[in-house]
Structure formats: C-alpha cells, structure tokens
Amino acid sequence: MTTYNEDSIRSLDWKEHIRLRPGMYIGKLGDGSAYDDGIYVLLKEVVDNSIDEFVMGAGRTIDITMNEQKISVRDYGRGIPLGSVVDVVSKINTGGKYDSKAFQKSVGLNGVGTKAVNALSASFTVQSYRDGKTRIAEFSKGELLKNDEKTTTQRNGTAVTFYPDDSIFRNYHYRAEFVENMIWNYVFLNSGLTINFNGQKFISENGLKDLLERNIDAESMRYPIIHLKGDDIEIAITHGQQYGEEYYSFVNGQHTTQGGTHQAAFREALAKTVREFYKKDFDASDIRSSIIGAVAIKVQEPVFESQTKTKLGSQNVGPEGPTVRTFINDFIKKALDDYLHKHGETADALLKRILQSERERKDIAGIKKLANERAKKASLHNRKLRDCKVHYGDKHELAQETTLFITEGDSASGSITKSRNVHTQAVFSLKGKPLNAFGLTKKVVYENEEFNLLQHALNIEDGLDGLRYNNIVVATDADVDGMHIRLLLMTFFLQFFPDLVKAGHVSILQTPLFRVRNKKETIYCYSDEERQRAIQKLGGKPEITRFKGLGEISPEEFGLFIGEDIRLDPVILSKEQKIIQLLEYYMGKNTPDRQKHIVNNLRVEVDIAQESKPVAEELVA
Template identity: 90%
Template sequence: MTTYNEDSIRSLDWKEHIRLRPGMYIGKLGDGSAYDDGIYVLLKEIVDNSIDEFVMGAGKTIDITVHENKVAVRDYGRGIPIGSVVDVVSKINTGGKYDSKAFQKSVGLNGVGTKAVNALSSQFVVQSYRQGVTRIAQFGCGELVSDEQKETSQRNGTATSFFPDESIFRNYKFRTEFVENMIWNYVFLNAGLTINFNGQKYISENGLKDLLERNIDTEAMRYPIIHLKGEDIEIALTHGQQYGEEYYSFVNGQHTTQGGTHQASFREAIVKTVREFYKKEFDAADIRSSIIGAIAIKVQEPVFESQTKTKLGSQSIGPEGPTVRTFINDFIKKALDDYLHKNQDTADALLKRILQSERERKDIAGIKKLANERAKKASLHNRKLRDCKVHYNDKNERNQETTLFITEGDSASGSITKSRDVQTQAVFSLKGKPLNSYGMSKKIVYENEEFNLLQHALNIEDGLDGLRYNNIVVATDADVDGMHIRLLLLTFFLQFFPDLVKAGHVSILQTPLFRVRNKKETIYCYSDEERQRAIAKLGGKPEITRFKGLGEISPSEFGLFIGKDIRLDPVILSKENKLPQLMEYYMGKNTPERQRHIVDNLRIEVDLEEELAKAAVTA
C-alpha cells in the first residue's frame, strides 16, 4: 500500500491543471482528423470572443488565418481593456462576461476558454488595440514571456495568435474542411458578419436556410425549406430522400453537436404541430423520417454539460423566462402551423412524405421484428463484436474516446483485439465482403445478418441519440480487396445512415505500409515518401519490411498504431459531392462512363518487394 499523508496533497496553479487535465477543458485531444478534436476547440474559443463582440454591436469583420501550425484571429471590436490584457488570458475567473449587462447571451461565461488556449499553446500572443494604445503580451505554455505597451494608429480590436503545443497535440494537422464548416456556422448564425479566412470571404444573408442549402442536395428536397424566425429563435426544416433524421442545433452561436434540451424540444414540437395540423395521430417516426432541420436559440446564462459546450443542459431560457421546451413548442406551434396553412403545396408534399414513411415502416415491420429477435439472441454471444466497457452514450469522462474498429476477417481483428484498450475500443469482425447495398431499401438492413448485427452494435436503428461509439473506424487492408470492402461499408452507411457520416463519426484507419529499422531504431512509414526519408535517416542498409495486410502486423506493434498516435482519415462529405450521383457512379451498374474512367486511370504497379530488393542491392 502506498503512503498517503500531507506530502501527497498537491495544489496546482491554473496552467498546470489545464495542461495535466486538458480533457476537462477542451474534450479530447486528437490530431485534427475529427471535427471535434482539441485544436479546433482552441480556435473556437478565441473566435467565440470575437463573435461576442459582434453580438454586442462592436466589429462586423473577423480575420482568421491558419497556416500550417499557426492560428491568428483579429477582430475589430472594442479591444480588451489595456490594463487587463494579461489577466484576461492568464487568470481563471477573470473576464468581462460575468457582467450580464455587457454580455447578455454570450457563449463563454466561465472565464476559462482563452486561458485554456494559452496554457495549451507553445506560443500564445494577445494584442489589444484600444483608443490609440496597444498592449502586446506573449506567453509560452501559459508562462508570461514579454509584455509591451505603446501607441498605435490601428483600429480598435483584439489580435490573438497561437501554436498548439506539439507535446500535447501529437502529429496534429488543421483540416481546412473542418475550419470552413465552423466559419460557415458562425456567419449563418450572425447576419451582417463577415469572416475572412485565408483570404476568402464568408457571409450569409439567409441564416439557417443557407445552412441547409449548403449541407444538403437541394434536388433531393421534398419541398422548399421552411424558414421561420422569432425573437431569440430561428428554425429551418425540410424533408429529403434519405433515411434517418439530421439536425443542426445551436445555442448562442455555439454548435451543439450532441443536441440537448433545445434539440429534443424541437423534435417533439414538430411532431405535435404536424399531428394537430393534419388532425391525425401519425407515428412520430413517420413524421421525422428523412427530416433535415436546424434550430438556433439564444438563452441567458446557458448551462452546458461540459466545457466544450456540445450539449445543452439548460431547462430555462433565462432566470425569469419559460422553459426551453415551452418556449420552442409555443413558437413552432404558431409559426409552423401558420406556414402550412399559407403554403398548401408544402403541406401536401409533407403529408405525402409522411404517408410514404408510414407505408415503408409497415412493409418491413414483420422482418424487422424477426431480425431484432435474432440480433438480441446474437448479442448474448456475438462473436463478431468484441465490445468495450465505456460507450459514447455513457456519462463517463472517456466517452469521447469510444471507438469501434470494423475489420475484415479474423486475423486482422485478432491483432486489434489483443492490442486495443478494452475500456474504450471495440472490434467488429466482418466475415468477408459485405453486400453492395446501393439502391436497396432499408428492408435489406434487417434481412442481411451482418448489416443487422452491425446496426445493433452501433445502436443506430432509431437515430443517433443512442450511438454507442463516437468513432466508427473502417480498418481494412490497403490492397484492392480492402479498398473494395471499404467502399461497400461506406455505401451501407451513406445509403441508410448518412447522418452518421455527416456528423463526423466515420473514419478510415491508416496503418503503416513499411517498417524500416536498424539495430538502434525502428521507423514505421505510411507512404513511400516516408520510407525514403526513413532510409536516409538511418543510413547504411536498414531492414525494410512491407506490410501486405493488417493480419501481418503483430499485436505488440498494432498497439502503437491505434493508441495516442493513431492516424485517421475522416470521411468528409461536401456540397460539391452530390451523394446520389456519387454513389450511382461508383456503386451502381457498370456504366460505360465508369469503364472509361478505370481505363484512363489504370496504373501498372511494379512488384514492390522486387523494387525494394533492387534498391537494397544498389545501396
């Protein structure tokens, strides 16, 4: 038993605590391959301050640059009071947002965000321009390095730049798509705001209507977007052709990716209003099937379930206001009902979509019941799934780390199973190539045993609310068969659960192609360029191994690739890639166009092992 006495008790200062427990302040760390990785939270914390200035009527433009590892944000608001520049970014519980008159409906209320960015950056510089005076404070890992004050002719505002600390965020890289999505959300929610990001201008005139048009294929919409605005609330919704439900929810400009009380109230209010309008008790699932909706509300002193503010916990919109549920329900009940009465074509199209969903649900009711019974029995001894102990829908500090690896065959799954973290990493093993589900109805999900078991392992049959893993990682070999299996799995997700992909939960596992080593050092390489650099670094004649499949990698080695240094390629959908056409082209019938594409892009690969042998001889 270890000694426990007064010497065991430690008091950490603010920066030590943030650096020791970064997850408490920014969620997971990550390397930038997921939209909610820590480096994007750092950027968001700084931009949130500039947004709050805009909301208060100070500064209509924000300049953001992200170049390699450096982030810079400049706003043209009031500027941090000159005498408080250092304190505001380095003293916990210091800031202007405790004065409710100054920041009535701010995102950040606890005075922690900017301090976390400071503590978790190898270099952090804040500069305030205010009434002809500027003060510049530079920090390193939270420690003040320099502090200078002088006159200036620049416009009022605040400039902040930082480098995320590479000792904390390992091998990180900012992905432009994720930063762009964040910026688009800011301008969608703040009419009149202009953001310049890396030289490109972002601005929105129609708020949430623009958001839906950017994120969905307008050709697939069943009726024009319903766009409604009130005091402190804005909604937009339509129905598409896809399965499932898709929501974008915001509180005081914060993207609540995990929903919360406002999103639950939104879903409930739509069902209630539609039932009353058509005077029929439709099943809630039929009303919401294929819905695409967005809601933004503003509340005083919002309560979130974590510092990263991804899920709203507030029950009330203000100290003396109604509950969130009542506020949203009352607005939608009147505004949506009025809209449907005034727009008969939309009302007819909505009814047609609901009736279609009802027919589809009844058509598969029988097979769904049998499939669920089979899945329930299989779950008692499901050899395909090696589960973990913590799940995404648990209230656990590690729930963000939960990962399901989908592997091909027993050899690959065996290596991952032996080297995984049993607390947060699970493995689902495929028995071979899954079915090409393109163009099939959801009935196939229940008829196909493998699809049904995968659906139940993820717990996504009725939407993402019960999702059991934050990260769904496709882990297949980097050969032709592995690529084919990868495409078949992505087709399954995009066909039946597109919201899973759009929410950023699906990624591809990168595993090393080569191992280059000598007696002193081993380097794992993920590309031929990395292999060349490794050979040059080690010199002489290092041993070079080419991994042909995941099953060849020993469990002890595999543990290196799925731990803190895991490399993931996120599956990202953009508006430019129209999903129906994309899937038809690659996964539909073998058209002449696709044949020509294959012929025009055919590559003849020389046997790599032969080339390596020749290279070794030459060396």
C-alpha cells in the same frame, strides 16, 4: 503501499491543471483528423470571444488566417481593456462575461476558454488595440514572456495568434474543411457578420436556410425549405430522400453536436404541430423520417453538460423565463401552423412524405421485429463485437474517445482486440465482403444479419441520439480487397445513415505499409516516401518489411498504431458531392463509365533504377 500524508497533497496553478488534464477543458486531444479534436476547440474558444463582440454590436468583420499549425484571429470589436489583457488570458474566473449586462446571451460564461488556449499553446500572443494604444502579451505554455504597451494607429479590436503545443497535440495539423464548416456555422447564425478566412470571404443573408441549402442536395428536397424566425429562435425544416433524421442545433451560436434539451423540444414540437395541423395521429417516427432540420435559440446563462459545450442541459431560457420546451413548442405551434396554412403545396408535399414513411415502416415491420429479436439474442454472445467499457453517451471524461474499429477477417480483428484500449476501443469483425447496399431499401438492413448486428452495435436504428461510439473507424487491408470493403461499408452508411458521415463520425484507419529497422531503431512508414527517408536516416542496409495485411502486424505493434499516434483519414462530404450521384457512379451498374474513367486516368510507373531515363519518361508521359 506508498505513504499517504501531507506531502502527497499537491496544489496546481491554473496552467498546470489545464496541461495535466486537458480533456476536462477541450475534450479529446487528437491530431486534427476529426472535427471535434482539441485543436479545433482551441480555435473555437478564441473565435467565440470575437463573435460575442459582434453580438454586442462591436465589429462586423473577423479575419482568420491559418496554416497547418498556426492560427491568427483578428476582430474589430472594443478590444480587451488594456490593463486586463494579461489577466483575461491567464487568470481563471476572470473575464467580461461575468457581467450579464455586457454579455446577456454569451456562449462562454465560465472564464476558462482563452486560458485553456494559452496553457495548451507552445506560443500564444494576445494584442488589444484600444483608443490609439495597444498592449501585447506573449506567453509560452501559459508562462508570460512579454508584456508591452505602446501607441498605435490600428482600429480597435483584439488579435490572438497561437501554435498548439505539439508535445500535447502530437503530429497535429488543421484541416481546412473542418475550419470552413465552423466558419460557415458562425456566419449562418450571425446575419451581417463577415469572416475572412485565408483570403476567402464568408457571409450569409438567410441564416439557417442557407445552412440547409449548403448541406443538402436541392434535387432531393421534397419541398422548399420552411424558414421561420422569432425573438431568440430560428428554425429551418425540409424533408429529403434519405433515411433517418438529420439535425443542426445551436445555442447562442454554439453548435451543439450532441443536441440537448432544445433539440429534443424541437423534435417533439414538430411532431405535435404536424399531428394537430393534419388532424391525424401519425407515428412520430413517420413525421420525422428523412427530415433535415436546424434550430437555433438564445438563452441567458446557458448550462452545458461539458466544458466543450456540445450538449445543452438548460431547462429554462432564462432565470425568469419559460422552459426551453415550452418556449420552442409555443413558437413552432403558431409559426409552423401558420406557414402550412399559407403554403398549401408545401403542406401537401409534407403529407405525401409522411404517408410514404408510414408505408415503408409497415412494410418492414414484420421482418424488423424478427431481426431485432435475433440481434437481441446475438448480443448476449455476439462474436462479431468485442465491446468497450465506456460509451459515447456516458457522462465520462473518455466518452469523446470511444471508437469502434470495423475490421475484415479474424486475424486482423484478433490483433486489434489484443492491443486495443478496453475502456474506449471496441472491435466489430466482418466476415468477408458485405453486401453492396446501393439502391436497396432499408428492408435489407434487417434481412442481412451482418448489417443488422452492425446497426445494433452502433445503436443508430432510431437516429444518432443513442450512438455508442464517437469514432467509427474502417480498418481494412491496404489492398484491392480492402479498398473494396471500404467502399461497400461507405455505401451502407451513406445509403441508410448519411447523417453519421455528415456529422464526422466515420474515418479510415491508416496502417503502416513498411517497417524499416536496424538493431537500434525501428521506423514504421505509411508511404514509399517515408520508407525512403527512413532508409536514409538509418543508413547501411536496414531490414525492410512490407506489410501486406493487418493480420501480419503483431498485437504489440498494432498497439502503436491505434493509440495516441493513431492516423485517421476522416470521411468528409463536401457541398459539391451529391450522395446519390456519388454512389451511383462508384457502386451502381454504370460499368462503362467507370471503365472509361479508369482508362483515361491510368498511370504507368517505372522503376528508373532498372530502366533508362528516356524510356521511363516516355512511358510516364
């Protein structure tokens, strides 16, 4: 046993502690392939400060520029007091937000945000412009390198530029889609704010109404969006054609992706008000089935359940205010009831949607009961699922890293199972190709044993509140059959659980196509271009192996591909992609249309090492 004495005790300074335990401050690290990876939390922490300036009435524009690895944020607020520039970004428990008069309803109250960005950046520069003077401070990994003050003609405000440290965020890159979603949320929640991002202007006039219109198909809405605003609260509601419930919830401008007390109160108040309006004791699930809703509230001194602020824990809206539950319930009870009385057509459409959900629920009640009983028995000895120890809903520092790999066949699942991290990585094994679920009702989820076991493994039967894994990763072979299985799984999720995809939980696993090695070094390659570079690097005649399927990769090698260097392609739905049309085109029965597309987009590739160049150019043309 090692000696345990006074020499064993260490005191870390602020930057050492953040760099040693980054997950405590920014959640999971990641490489930028998931919307909640740490590099996006770093950006959010910086932008939050600029948003708080806007909320306080200082500065209506924020400029953000980004490439794959560098971020710059410039606001036109009051600017950090020049004498405090260094302290604000490098001393824990230092900041203006402890003065509740200056920042009544701010997101960041713990004085850690920009310090974490500073400590976790290879290069971090902050510059404050204030009343004709400017101070610029440059850091590297939290260490101060430069601190200068001079005169300026620039407008008041603050500019921050940083490069995340690639020794912590390995192979990272920013995805514009995730950053744009973050920016849209900022402008939806802050009327009058303009954010310029890489030359594109983002602005919203109608708040949460604009948010829902951006995220859902107009054709699928059962009635026009109900948009209600009050003091420190705003809601938007409609019902669509999809299954499940979909919510966007915010506190003081923070997107609470895991909900919290305000989202629970919103769901409860909605069901209660609708029952009272129609004077019928509807089942709450029928009222909320297919709902798409958004709620944003402002509270004083919010309490979140983690540093990343993804779930609200506050019970009250302020030190002397009502509970969050009472505040939201009182607003919805009056505002929604008034709206439905004034808009009879919307009230009729809402009633029809509820009655339809009620019929569908009763139609599958019998088979659902039997299926759940089978799933409960199977869960005791479920050969399809090799579970992990930590789950997404747990209050555990590794909860964000929880992952379920969905694999095809026993050989692939066996390799992943042997090499996975048993604490955070689970495996669900498919038996062959799943059913094409396009156009089918939710009844098939219970009739098909594999689908039923999968939804129980994820725990998403009644929505995402109980989701057991943050990341659902489709791990199939990179061949025709593997691609087909990917499509079938995506069809299943988009047909019955689209909110799982929209919330950014679903990804595709990249696995290497080639292994190039000599006696000294092994390089795994994910494309032919990488293979060529590896051959040039190793020189001579290295051994080249082409992996045809996941089952060919040994467990020892697989461990390299699903650890900290994991490569994931997130499944992202853009505003332009309509789910119904997307599924109908790829998974429907319009075979001639797909054939026409394939023929028109055929590409002929020729090995120019064996063919003459003119012939190759002619064929490719």
